[in-house]
Amino acid sequence: MLIIAVESGIEAHNLISILHISDLHRSPSEPVNNDSLIAALVADSDRYIGETPKVPPPCGIIVSGDIIQGAKIGDVGWREEMVNQYATAKDFLCELSDRFLGGDRSQLVLIPGNHDVCWNTSRSSMESAKSEEINDNIQSLIERQGSLYRWSWKDRSVYKITDTTLYQRKLDAYWEFVSDFYRGYTFPLPIDRSRGFQLFEVDEGRILVAAFDSTYGNDCFGYSGDIQPGVIGRCSLAIRALPKTYELKAAVWHHSIEGPPMRHDYMDVSHVKEMAGFGFQIGFHGHQHIGATQTRSIHLNEEHAMAVVSAGSLCAGARELPRGINRQYNIVVIEDDYKAGRVHAREMGEAGQFSRKNNGEFLMGHARISWLAQENIAGQVVKPDEDNARRAILRAEEFLKSGEAKRALDELMAIDVDKSSYAKRLACEAALEAKDWEILKRLLPKADSDDEIVWLAIALIETKDFGGAAELIAKHDTLAKPVVQQLNDRLAVAKMKAGK
Incomplete structure (x- = not known):
């Protein structure tokens, strides 16, 4: 048609x-x-x-x-x-x-x-087919899928792939x-x-x-x-x-x-x-x-x-x-x-x-x-971005469980983690475990939750942005006092090592 x-x-x-x-x-x-x-x-x-x-x-x-x-x-x-x-x-x-x-x-x-x-x-x-191999129905012999026999119109002969x-x-x-x-x-x-x-x-x-x-x-x-x-x-x-x-x-x-x-x-x-x-x-x-x-x-x-x-x-x-x-x-x-x-x-x-x-x-x-859109077994239209994000999250979870934080991070950074709070959290955990502080900072341009504040503060300390870390810790009074103390202690040690 x-x-x-x-x-x-x-x-x-x-x-x-x-x-x-x-x-x-x-x-x-x-x-x-x-x-x-x-x-x-x-x-x-x-x-x-x-x-x-x-x-x-x-x-x-x-x-x-x-x-x-x-x-x-x-x-x-x-x-x-x-x-x-x-x-x-x-x-x-x-x-x-x-x-x-x-x-x-x-x-x-x-x-x-x-x-x-x-x-x-x-x-x-190929060689010429032997007469005893050829039955009366040459056409069916030649046209069968996978047949070794071929017909040559030039010399009206049957050949066989030998x-x-x-x-x-x-x-x-x-x-x-x-x-x-x-x-x-x-x-x-x-x-x-x-x-x-x-x-x-x-x-x-x-x-x-x-x-x-x-x-x-x-x-x-x-x-x-x-x-x-x-x-x-x-x-x-x-x-x-x-x-x-x-x-x-x-x-x-x-x-x-x-x-x-x-x-x-x-x-x-x-x-x-x-x-x-x-x-x-x-x-x-x-x-x-x-x-x-x-x-x-x-x-x-x-x-x-x-x-x-x-x-x-x-x-x-x-x-x-x-x-x-x-x-x-x-x-x-x-x-x-x-x-x-x-x-x-x-x-x-x-x-x-x-x-x-x-x-x-x-x-x-x-x-x-x-043409028709791709559908899954439930008859729903497949959305590749969503499907690829789901696959990346599942692979990242497995990599994190097996201690391969860098591979988990690579999987997650290939998708838009901002579209999923869980994907973003998983990416932050992978970056923290992989000690990839620059990616962690990129993932957290602003920290909204207590966990994000802690992760961002650690990333700032590890990249020697001591002023930024101190300011971040000081202005968030929602953090528990023991957490604030631990962050300040980490900041002090890092500054001492850096000669600050």
Whole structure:
């Protein structure tokens, strides 16, 4: 179901945006160089930042697959060719990060696409299937999920993957590129090529992006997108185990989820429905070389809706693009309540320059998208700030019980303790135990209770603000006389040690 919404005219105040590009594979017949491409993207950013409705500079970049063109089976020097293509892609993406993200590559999300799969490696892992292995129903043999058999239309033959270890290396060049690109950066989970998904944070940690590998089963003869069974579920469990709640959960994969009747290279939409069921609210993909938006819904005890955004190809040539479609990319604007947004499709025109796409569902220059808010098992809307504060307080309590006051303090200082009197008291106790007097003073710009007066007085004494401590002790007559005496004794000892 395609949803095209009309701009409401109501504009949020604290918008953020994500630059969504896809299918960077350079057309051999119509190549585009990095310098021209970067210059065109930077020039277009000058245009869209000044457009109405407002489009802010991007805080993250999503690259939804097909980083390179790849090499054909039997190409001479195919290994070197793929290495060179990835080197060109790395230079482009590094420059893109420098220009738009201040050089922070952890804010740029990468996934592989079908063009990243090495055809030569996958073909070398196969042999012609033996006749006795092939039954009368070749189609069911080939199409079964996880099948080792492939059909080649070129020679009308069935092949079998006989070297599964070699077959698993079909993305070696991609993963070497990824390892090099992200070297030195940290993520919610370490990059792991065998896991089937990677996790990223953008928008200063408020948005979680799960990047799914949809090339499971892709090779020189297999083109359909697929995600390995169990990967989406394992990703959901991994997210539940993370120490924080996010404002928005996004998913990224490469393959399109629908296509013409004669095409068989898209991904089963059931994967997207599973993502929606696990609470993902927006999905990004490429592959079809057309910018578009959709809403996918599933019905459990109530409707779960997920917005789906596809990006056109940034670098494909005319032969690889759909009729009447040029090179494209998207800017996805997300509103400050993290419940809706806009997709601005940008299209390359004359002189290799990008500008807004103004036709089809982007007739208004953009298309509206929306999704449902996150809910807990009780059906209540999740408030990430409150949930993260609750989690931090629970962790801080455990750290204090185990004598790790510094770790408890670190947890509490990451939240707004002024919103909870208990959190503030816990932070003061942690600072006192950790002897972090400067933080204790910051926590108590003014002391309201007797306990706070005592804590602040101790912090002032320990930081040698003897006059401030004496004044504080003298002007609060609510303190018990033994407490006042102890504070004055501590003050006297500290002054004597300081030679005052």
